[in-house]
Amino acid sequence: MDRTLAADLARLPDLLDATRRAAADALASLDERPVVPSSGKPLAPEALPEHGTGADAALAAFRERWEPRLSASAGPRYLGFVTGGATPAALAGDWLTAAHDQNSNSALDGAGQDLERETTGWLRDLFGLSAAHTGTFVSGATMSNTTGLAIAREWLGERLGVSPAEDGVAALGTVRVLSGAPHSSIGKALSLLGLGRNSLVTVPTLPGREAVDPAALDRALADTPGPAVVVANAGTVNTVDFDDLPAITALRDRHDFWLHTDAAFGAFAALSPDHAHLAAGLDASDSVCVDLHKWLNVPYDSAVQFTRRRDLQARVFQNSAAYLGPLGDHPDLVHLTPENSHRLRALAAWFTLRAYGREGHREIVERDIACARALGAALEDDPAFTLLAPVRLNVVCFTLAEAPTAARLTALREAAAAEVFVTPTVYGGTAALRAAFSNWRTTEADVRRAAEALGAAAREIA
Numbered sequence: 459m460d461r462t463l464a465a466d467l468a469r470l471p472d473l474l475d476a477t478r479r480a481a482a483d484a485l486a487s488l489d490e491r492p493v494v495p496s497s498g499k500p501l502a503p504e505a506l507p508e509h510g511t512g513a514d515a516a517l518a519a520f521r522e523r524w525e526p527r528l529s530a531s532a533g534p535r536y537l538g539f540v541t542g543g544a545t546p547a548a549l550a551g552d553w554l555t556a557a558h559d560q561n562s563n564s565a566l567d568g569a570g571q572d573l574e575r576e577t578t579g580w581l582r583d584l585f586g587l588s589a590a591h592t593g594t595f596v597s598g599a600t601m602s603n604t605t606g607l608a609i610a611r612e613w614l615g616e617r618l619g620v621s622p623a624e625d626g627v628a629a630l631g632t633v634r635v636l637s638g639a640p641h642s643s644i645g646k647a648l649s650l651l652g653l654g655r656n657s658l659v660t661v662p663t664l665p666g667r668e669a670v671d672p673a674a675l676d677r678a679l680a681d682t683p684g685p686a687v688v689v690a691n692a693g694t695v696n697t698v699d700f701d702d703l704p705a706i707t708a709l710r711d712r713h714d715f716w717l718h719t720d721a722a723f724g725a726f727a728a729l730s731p732d733h734a735h736l737a738a739g740l741d742a743s744d745s746v747c748v749d750l751h752k753w754l755n756v757p758y759d760s761a762v763q764f765t766r767r768r769d770l771q772a773r774v775f776q777n778s779a780a781y782l783g784p785l786g787d788h789p790d791l792v793h794l795t796p797e798n799s800h801r802l803r804a805l806a807a808w809f810t811l812r813a814y815g816r817e818g819h820r821e822i823v824e825r826d827i828a829c830a831r832a833l834g835a836a837l838e839d840d841p842a843f844t845l846l847a848p849v850r851l852n853v854v855c856f857t858l859a860e861a862p863t864a865a866r867l868t869a870l871r872e873a874a875a876a877e878v879f880v881t882p883t884v885y886g887g888t889a890a891l892r893a894a895f896s897n898w899r900t901t902e903a904d905v906r907r908a909a910e911a912l913g914a915a916a917r918e919i920a
Contacts, residue, residue, distance in 0.1 A: 466513045473513045480517060484525065488533035488899070494875040495527055529879065534899040535908050538881035540695070540723050540853075542755035543897045544806070551809030552757045560802040563792035571791045574804035580811050581762055584819070585725045585748065586734070587741050591764040594771075594794045595803045599722040599749040602763040604647040605771070605795060606745030607635075610687045610716040611651055612770040613744070617685040617714065623774045627652035634682045637689035638663045638670025638701060641720055644689055668699035672706060679713040686715045692737050693724020696885045696892065697847035697855050700724060703739030719743040722761075723896060726753040727851060729820040730827065736851070753823060753852075755898045756806040768794070826852050826895040829905050833893055836909035842916035846885050855883070857890040858916065864889045869919045870912070877911035 459467075466473060501523065510516075530536055532543040544552065562570025578593030596602050611630070615622045620629040635648060636659045645655045662674040670690070679686060690701040706717065719740060725748045727733040728740070740746060746764040750756050765771055772789045777798060785793055792798055811819070834849035837856050844862075846855045858866060867882060867889050874880075880891045893908070 460510075462510050462512045473517075476514065476517060480521060485532065488530050491530045491533070492876040493533065493535050493879045494529045496876075498527075501527075531879075532897075534897055534901065534904040535878045536897065537893040537895060537908065538879045540749075540752045540894040540896050542752050543899055544757045545755045545810045545814065545898050547813035548754075548756040548806040548810040551806035554809075555802050555805045558802065558805075561799055562802045562804070563790060563798065563800040565790050570802050570804075573802070573808060574791065577804040577808045577811065578762060578764075581748070581750075581807070582764065584729065584811075584816060585721075585740065585746075586728045586737070587746070587764060590766050591741070591746070592768045593762045593764045594791060595800070595807075596761050596763050596795055596797075597759040597803075598751065598761045599641070599720070599747055600643040600646060601796070602722075602747035602749065602761045603641070603643050603718070603720055604650055605763045605775075606718045606747055606765065607644070607647045607653075607687065607689075608651055608774050609745055609765050609767055609771045610718055611653060612774050613716045613767065614685055614687070616770065621773065632683075633657045633687070634659050635687040635689060636661050636675060636678050636682070636715075637691070638675070639668040639691055639694050639696075639699070640689050641691070641695060641722070644720070668694040668697050670701050670706070672702055672709070675706065676709055676712070679709060679715060682713075684714075686713070688715045688717050690717060690719045690743070691724070692719050692721035692740060693727070693851065696853070696883055696890075698724060698851040698853045699847075700727075700736045700850075703737075703742065707739055707742040716744045717742065718745045718747075720747045722747055722749040723752040724851070726819075726823050729816070729823045732824075733827065733851060750807055753826070753896045754807060754810065754819065755822065755896070756803075756810060760803045760807060763795075822898045823852075826897070826900060829900050829902060830854055830893070830895045832902055832905045833895075833909055836905065837912070840909070840913050840916070842913060842920070846888060846890055852895045854893040855885055855890055856893075857885075857888055862889050866919060867891055870915045873915035873918050874911040878908035880912075 531541055560570040562574055574595055582591055582593055596605055611622050614630055622630055633653050635657050638661050645658055648657055649655050661678050662671050663669055664671050690703060690706055692700050721740060725737055727736040744766050748762050750760040750762060751758045772785060772793045775795055776785055776793045791800060830852045831849050834845055834854045837843040838845055842859055843856050844859045846857055871880060880893045883890050883892050
């Protein structure tokens with residue numbers, strides 16, 4: 459064994475303790491660190507060392523060279539994208555995930571996939587899905603949407619008497635995928651699956667909304683020859699708008715389509731009694747995407763994909779090799795996702811669900827919703843800003859009241875970045891900003907700091 463590697467092995471408990479202290483220091487400073495540090499000049503890459511100096515030296519180099527440049531994305535005022543943090547239990551689970559280093563895809567190797575099945579069962583219950591749905595862990599919402607649409611592609615083949623998994627996507631002929639306000643990952647998935655971005659048909663939405671117009675969807679389906687795929691939204695990115703899932707489901711009486719619902723973070727509305735109606739009808743979906751490193755507050759990367767047609771899922775992703783587990787009625791996880799190697803992502807989710815239960819995660823969701831509403835109210839009271847949509851759940855979509863150009867909004871974001879991070883968007887043709895609340899640490903004190911920072915930045919660029 460390499461001498462330095464052997465020395466690190468001998469000192470492993472001390473090295474883990476040093477890492478624990480470094481992690482604790484980083485987390486303890488989240489409240490006061492710049493949310494996004496000043497970019498400065500990019501560091502020039504160093505050459506790969508010929509002779510290593512051990513884990514202690516690597517840790518010291520990381521803390522000096524890279525740690526000061528990292529954003530405080532685990533913290534309470536990182537409101538860009540839709541980014542959660544990691545609850546204490548999720549962090550513990552993630553550390554143990556690395557320590558046990560399981561490839562949880564096969565029944566030939568331990569209980570990893572049984573732990574995953576237990577966890578997906580808990581999540582299914584959390585989101586109000588029935589036992590008709592089975593779930594598998596994937597890396598994020600993009601892969602969850604891709605997996606769901608791959609199953610939909612096989613369903614189209616089943617309707618037409620062919621199998622795209624065996625015969626290729628050309629056997630389907632023309633495919634139409636209909637959606638009102640699809641997330642960008644849908645087009646990416648269609649490209650990856652060979653269906654093509656041009657197969658996506660954007661259906662008109664309700665006036666002033668991002669929710670699809672059910673009557674327009676009815677007409678579009680009537681104009682679609684043969685079976686189709688409908689991608690519904692349970693929480694759009696810009697304004698957290700929800701399609702009327704029961705109304706869409708009712709269209710099955712007249713049209714033949716697979717219903718895939720992108721509920722990446724909107725599914726968590728089911729945890730709140732005051733907002734559960736937004737996700738009503740989710741169970742009728744044929745496949746569902748939920749992103750867990752958003753509102754479940756587990757570390758990147760983690761999402762889950764649910765479907766009613768595990769048989770079609772296995773037909774798409776089955777992998778035949780002597781060293782892999784069986785397909786059968788209860789296929790090993792290796793047969794259910796694009797990955798042959800599959801870290802035990804479920805452990806961090808299992809830990810946080812086991813530690814805090816339904817009530818603990820409901821409190822996080824409801825506090826974040828309250829914080830989003832508080833920021834929306836503060837921005838409405840500030841003449842420098844205009845809200846572009848009501849705060850329906852956990853996202854505030856806003857812009858400058860005067861001259862809301864992309865350049866001015868970039869200047870605003872950068873001026874406020876030390877205190878609060880928000881991301882740019884375009885809504886209704888207007889350049890805008892989004893503040894998304896999904897972190898377990900965020901409180902109304904953080905909202906006040908964010909509102910003050912945004913107000914000060916608006917005055918600075920005026």
